[in-house]
Amino acid sequence: MAKNVGILALDIYFPPTCVLQEALEAHDGASKGKYTIGLGQDCMGFCTEVEDVISMSLTVVSSLLEKYGIDPKQIGRLEVGSETVIDKSKSIKTFLMQLFETSGNTDIEGVDSTNACYGGTAALFNCVNWVESNSWDGRYGLVVCTDSAVYAEGPARPTGGAAAIAMLIGPDAPIAFESKYRGSHMAHAYDFYKPNLASEYPVVDGKLSQTCYLMAVDACYKHFCQKYEKFEGKQFSVADADYFVFHSPYNKLVQKSFARLLFNDFLRNASSIDEASKEKLAPFANLSGDESYQSRDLEKASQQVAKPLYDAKVQPTTLIPKQVGNTYTASLYTAFASLLHNKNSSLGGQRAVLFSYGSGLTSTLFSVKFNDGNHPFSLSNISVAMSIDNRLKSRLEFAPEKFVETMHLMEKRYGGKDFETSKDCSLLAPGTYYLTGVDSMYRRFYSKKAGGTITVANGGC
Amino acid sequence: MAKNVGILALDIYFPPTCVLQEALEAHDGASKGKYTIGLGQDCMGFCTEVEDVISMSLTVVSSLLEKYGIDPKQIGRLEVGSETVIDKSKSIKTFLMQLFETSGNTDIEGVDSTNACYGGTAALFNCVNWVESNSWDGRYGLVVCTDSAVYAEGPARPTGGAAAIAMLIGPDAPIAFESKYRGSHMAHAYDFYKPNLASEYPVVDGKLSQTCYLMAVDACYKHFCQKYEKFEGKQFSVADADYFVFHSPYNKLVQKSFARLLFNDFLRNASSIDEASKEKLAPFANLSGDESYQSRDLEKASQQVAKPLYDAKVQPTTLIPKQVGNTYTASLYTAFASLLHNKNSSLGGQRAVLFSYGSGLTSTLFSVKFNDGNHPFSLSNISVAMSIDNRLKSRLEFAPEKFVETMHLMEKRYGGKDFETSKDCSLLAPGTYYLTGVDSMYRRFYSKKAGGTITVANGGC
Numbered sequence: 001m002a003k004n005v006g007i008l009a010l011d012i013y014f015p016p017t018c019v020l021q022e023a024l025e026a027h028d029g030a031s032k033g034k035y036t037i038g039l040g041q042d043c044m045g046f047c048t049e050v051e052d053v054i055s056m057s058l059t060v061v062s063s064l065l066e067k068y069g070i071d072p073k074q075i076g077r078l079e080v081g082s083e084t085v086i087d088k089s090k091s092i093k094t095f096l097m098q099l100f101e102t103s104g105n106t107d108i109e110g111v112d113s114t115n116a117c118y119g120g121t122a123a124l125f126n127c128v129n130w131v132e133s134n135s136w137d138g139r140y141g142l143v144v145c146t147d148s149a150v151y152a153e154g155p156a157r158p159t160g161g162a163a164a165i166a167m168l169i170g171p172d173a174p175i176a177f178e179s180k181y182r183g184s185h186m187a188h189a190y191d192f193y194k195p196n197l198a199s200e201y202p203v204v205d206g207k208l209s210q211t212c213y214l215m216a217v218d219a220c221y222k223h224f225c226q227k228y229e230k231f232e233g234k235q236f237s238v239a240d241a242d243y244f245v246f247h248s249p250y251n252k253l254v255q256k257s258f259a260r261l262l263f264n265d266f267l268r269n270a271s272s273i274d275e276a277s278k279e280k281l282a283p284f285a286n287l288s289g290d291e292s293y294q295s296r297d298l299e300k301a302s303q304q305v306a307k308p309l310y311d312a313k314v315q316p317t318t319l320i321p322k323q324v325g326n327t328y329t330a331s332l333y334t335a336f337a338s339l340l341h342n343k344n345s346s347l348g349g350q351r352a353v354l355f356s357y358g359s360g361l362t363s364t365l366f367s368v369k370f371n372d373g374n375h376p377f378s379l380s381n382i383s384v385a386m387s388i389d390n391r392l393k394s395r396l397e398f399a400p401e402k403f404v405e406t407m408h409l410m411e412k413r414y415g416g417k418d419f420e421t422s423k424d425c426s427l428l429a430p431g432t433y434y435l436t437g438v439d440s441m442y443r444r445f446y447s448k449k450a451g452g453t454i455t456v457a458n459g460g461c
Numbered sequence: 462m463a464k465n466v467g468i469l470a471l472d473i474y475f476p477p478t479c480v481l482q483e484a485l486e487a488h489d490g491a492s493k494g495k496y497t498i499g500l501g502q503d504c505m506g507f508c509t510e511v512e513d514v515i516s517m518s519l520t521v522v523s524s525l526l527e528k529y530g531i532d533p534k535q536i537g538r539l540e541v542g543s544e545t546v547i548d549k550s551k552s553i554k555t556f557l558m559q560l561f562e563t564s565g566n567t568d569i570e571g572v573d574s575t576n577a578c579y580g581g582t583a584a585l586f587n588c589v590n591w592v593e594s595n596s597w598d599g600r601y602g603l604v605v606c607t608d609s610a611v612y613a614e615g616p617a618r619p620t621g622g623a624a625a626i627a628m629l630i631g632p633d634a635p636i637a638f639e640s641k642y643r644g645s646h647m648a649h650a651y652d653f654y655k656p657n658l659a660s661e662y663p664v665v666d667g668k669l670s671q672t673c674y675l676m677a678v679d680a681c682y683k684h685f686c687q688k689y690e691k692f693e694g695k696q697f698s699v700a701d702a703d704y705f706v707f708h709s710p711y712n713k714l715v716q717k718s719f720a721r722l723l724f725n726d727f728l729r730n731a732s733s734i735d736e737a738s739k740e741k742l743a744p745f746a747n748l749s750g751d752e753s754y755q756s757r758d759l760e761k762a763s764q765q766v767a768k769p770l771y772d773a774k775v776q777p778t779t780l781i782p783k784q785v786g787n788t789y790t791a792s793l794y795t796a797f798a799s800l801l802h803n804k805n806s807s808l809g810g811q812r813a814v815l816f817s818y819g820s821g822l823t824s825t826l827f828s829v830k831f832n833d834g835n836h837p838f839s840l841s842n843i844s845v846a847m848s849i850d851n852r853l854k855s856r857l858e859f860a861p862e863k864f865v866e867t868m869h870l871m872e873k874r875y876g877g878k879d880f881e882t883s884k885d886c887s888l889l890a891p892g893t894y895y896l897t898g899v900d901s902m903y904r905r906f907y908s909k910k911a912g913g914t915i916t917v918a919n920g921g922c
Contacts, residue, residue, distance in 0.1 A: 001462060001595070005595075078647075083549065083550045085546070085549040085658070086656070087654050087655055087656045087821075088544065088546040088549070088655035088656075088658060089544045089575075089576070089577045089653065089654050089655035089663060089819075089820065089821065090576070090577065090651075090654040090655070090656075090820070090821035091575055091576035091577075091821060091823065093576065093647070093823070094576065094647065094648065094649050094650070094821040094822060094823060095649055097647050097648050097649045098649045100647075101648055101649065106645070106646045106647050106648055106680060107644060107645045107646065107647075107684045108645065108647050109583075109586065109645050109647075109825070110583065111574050111575060111576035111579060111580060111583040111819070111823055112574070112575045112576060113572050113573070113574060113575070114550075114552055114572060114573045114574075114575050115550070115551065115552035115554065115555065115572035115573060116550045116551065116552075118572060119572060122570075122571065122572040125570065125591075125596065126587045126590070128594070128596075129587070129590040129591050129593075129594035129596060130586075130590050132590070132593065132594035132595050132596075133589070133590035133593035133594055133640065134462075134466075134593050134638070134640040134641065135586065135589075135590060135593075135638075135640035135641070135643060137688075177595070177596075179594065179595040179596035180595065180596070182596060183568060184567070184568045184569065184570050185567045185568065186539075186554070186555065186558050186561075186567050186568075186569050186570075187555065187558050187562055187567055188555050188556055188558045188559045188562065189555070190551075190902065190904050192550065193548050193550050193551040193903070194548055194549035194550035194551070195547070195548045195549075195551075195876070195878070195903035196876070196903070197546070197549060197658045197659055197875075197876040198658055198659040198876065202550060203902065203903060219567060223568045227598075358572070359550065359551070360548075360550065360551035360552060360555040361555060362552065362554070362555060362572055364570070414658075415656070415657070415658040415659065417656070441651065441664065442654070442656035442657070442664060443651050
């Protein structure tokens with residue numbers, strides 16, 4: 001069986017267009033700090049009328065292949081996670097096949113995985129399992145997470161975002177799965193869903209969604225710890241992982257979730273909790289589960305206890321989620337990309353634990369182990385190739401009015417046919433795919449902006 | 462690694478309501494035999510307002526668990542394939558979690574797989590790979606295919622159907638995957654898709670869809686044969702499998718597809734083609750690919766050549782697809798269920814090759830090997846447990862007018878909220894789930910008709 005299967009390389013794409021949360025909260029008439037401190041968000045990326053989940057995924061896949069010098073024939077499996085539905089039957093994966101058909105490779109397994117923000121994780125697990133299975137044919141797997149998160153005007157609107165992530169999967173990876181330590185929690189819930197088929201916007205019960213998320217954190221952590229303890233013969237605590245990476249609808253929820261892990265460690269009498277922390281959490285030891293999700297005092301006390309560990313183990317993962325927003329299936333992996341970007345040279349030998357959540361609901365806590373890797377699949381090369389600082393710096397901040405105007409246009413266009421876009425790709429980087437039009441039969445057409453990405457496979461890093 | 466991973470048990474559900482194709486063609490004013498001989502279909506099942514893809518999947522999963530005495534805690538993975546979208550974010554899998562949460566088992570991986578009729582095959586491959594991977598935790602996998610295929614009034618309407626299939630996955634299976642022999646063909650096509658999000662009906666280019674299907678048969682067979690020949694060191698031909706099972710939009714296409722395999726064997730000079738057949742096919746040896754898909758003469762000649770082999774190797778798989786119709790993701794597996802039903806006692810040691818197709822497009826040709834298995838997971842027990850004859854016999858034939866009336870009601874209800882159904886479950890068998898209503902927040906509510914299915918795990922078969 002293939003060994004150390006995991007992520008060999010990772011690339012990220014987000015639109016060059018964004019709106020500052022500070023400007024948006026003023027525009028929306030929200031109280032100062034509601035979006036920036038209350039939600040913990042800095043900026044929100046969004047697609048204009050020339051971009052969508054298909055164009056973003058075309059961009060990120062071709063970018064990854066080019067940067068790492070991967071021949072399209074070397075891909076044996078391609079899977080997409082997304083909850084941004086443009087067609088209810090035809091998968092986004094089949095659009096991506098255009099990048100492979102030209103080289104004569106159509107023998108590529110995999111389709112789209114669907115459940116809210118969790119689809120990318122399902123695709124990732126499927127791809128890793130494939131490499132470990134009898135059906136593996138020796139080629140690479142490729143996982144794509146692509147979403148455009150938009151909300152109707154109202155309190156949820158600032159929790160949008162847009163991005164696509166591509167991950168190359170294979171053996172001997174610098175980011176290897178520790179598949180035996182994995183805890184899932186899946187249940188029937190109506191916290192966030194998209195039953196209004198003609199609208200791009202979800203139906204959201206914000207309060208329920210947050211409680212479901214935190215309950216899922218608890219349940220997954222419990223299952224994860226049980227499995228770790230079964231295989232390792234010792235208790236797991238927050239001290240046993242160097243980093244914790246969360247699906248990030250907004251940063252405040254990530255802060256709460258990590259604090260929740262600490263509270264779990266406290267209840268389990270785990271080694272990560274010192275005497276001072278025990279004292280602070282003791283008043284909450286006998287709360288029922290429900291009470292504990294509602295208690296603001298516990299929230300405050302546990303976040304205070306968690307603060308130093310949050311700064312060390314979580315803060316390095318928050319850059320892109322705070323700057324680009326909630327990117328649904330891509331969200332967890334934009335957080336993971338932030339970690340690779342911030343800590344690449346020091347990650348070798350370390351462990352990260354990742355929490356994936358999709359409303360409805362599906363969730364998993366899982367573990368990866370880093371090693372430096374071999375060029376071009378090295379941690380340092382991945383970091384250079386993503387070029388995150390440059391990408392963030394080269395964005396254009398739209399005024400809130402222009403953002404709202406864009407949303408209005410997108411609402412009209414959603415599910416529509418028989419239109420052409422402006423084809424204005426002046427804001428897009430060379431090598432970016434963009435939507436040119438949709439014909440009377442709903443067929444979508446894309447072009448690629450001339451120029452290309454830098455190849456780093458043979459490069460100087 | 463787990464050995465002989467595959468299908469341990471299989472159950473099927475289709476609605477008790479159907480319309481005869483002969484009656485429908487008269488009602489539609491179509492020429493006599495257009496649906497029955499032209500399409501090769503006998504009858505079409507459909508959901509009334511109390512059934513949908515969620516209720517059918519609840520029914521078939523609970524039925525399988527009960528019949529085989531499987532404790533819900535023994536399930537470690539549950540995946541759904543469907544293209545009938547009721548919610549664009551919340552997976553059907555999360556609805557099924559209701560059957561497991563009550564027993565305290567929420568640690569169940571997997572979500573929904575999506576690409577037209579192929580999603581069930583993707584789910585099946587994912588589940589088999591999981592059992593063969595490092596992440597397997599020793600429990601069973603469960604795959605569900607569930608679809609309601611409905612078309613707008615017009616030539617495609619008689620190609621509808623409705624069914625759900627559940628398959629239990631694990632090692633030492635009576636239906637074991639030969640995963641090394643697997644050929645896929647994936648490409649970007651607009652043959653059948655669902656871009657009109659507010660409508661349940663697809664956009665279909667019937668002629669293109671048929672050509673895409675046949676091209677996919679050719680491409681998959683080519684890849685399949687290459688892999689077989691690489692591993693076995695000898696040529697593969699139709700003679701090397703006992704049965705061929707096809708995704709069945711309508712039976713006529715299955716006939717054409719099998720003939721196409723024979724034509725491929727002829728072009729490859731394979732052993733399955735005798736001298737008499739060679740002579741009949743010789744005039745078509747130099748047709749281009751495109752010409753060969755358009756040639757009615759080739760179609761006739763190859764079907765004539767294929768007829769005796771079709772009767773032996775394909776006809777036993779056609780019962781349910783002809784009686785229930787195109788059931789999208791479930792279609793291939795209703796054909797496979799027909800084979801198990803017709804040939805159960807004689808399948809041990811034999812091989813079946815299955816062709817899965819989803820428009821858009823994704824397709825795979827793959828192979829399974831049968832062995833008698835051990836009770837309750839034996840071929841004969843699976844056949845008894847499915848009780849296909851009884852299910853088919855106990856259906857109620859609706860007059861075409863009543864079928865059309867039902868379609869009108871379903872059109873109005875699709876994507877709707879704030880309604881109650883008639884809750885009339887008089888036609889449903891005991892143990893069947895049914896939809897009772899959808900509230901103002903689009904939340905769906907189901908009940909289970911009292912009574913239950915027969916347990917055969919400890920039974921007398």
